[in-house]
Amino acid sequence: MDSIILTGIRGFFCVPWLDRTMIFISQLGDRGLIWIALTILFFLISNKNNSYRSGGIILALSLAINGLFCNMLLKPMVGRMRPYDLIGYEILVPRLSDFSFPSGHTAASFAAATAIYAQNKKWGVFAYVFATLMGFSRLYLGVHFPSDVLAGAFTGWVAAKISICLYRTLTLSKKSRIS
Secondary structure, eight states: OHHHHHHHHHHHHOOHHHHHHHHHHHHHTGGGHHHHHHHHHHHHTOOTTSSHHHHHHHHHHHHHHHIIIIIIIIHHHHOOOOHIIIIIOOOSSOOOSSOOSSOHHHHHHHHHHHHHHHHOHHHHHHHHHHHHHHHHHHHHTTSSOHHHHHHHHHHHHHHHHHHHHHHHHHHHHHHHHHO
């Protein structure tokens, strides 16, 4: 089923004028750089009177937990081959050396989007739109199966939810000790 859906997506959506855009979107997620840069920005513009510091902490925690779950645990444990190796087609980006399941780009994007949404719903909606585009770019480029992208989105969401709960628990316990 994954192969049929992926082949359909690539057959219907892949057009030369969209290639560079999808490559660009996908490259923004390489090593989570866009999200790490945003985390650093949150810390740089934070002060006692705004929520950017807590947003930066939750974002950093979400990305860290996601990286552990997705890249260090699930990818090696599942060991799924990339679709271009299984189906056999040319791709627009260099071949990747890690496993396919789950999509790390998508997982990091949804972890970040969920963390951002928890702090600011308006920005969070934009982050979710970008995270969805990131997942679609991975399908468009043929480096992931649809189930890889769905699992990545879920993994990122769970990592962020854990981070949000952990942060809130720690800050509440700290406030109760001070009181």
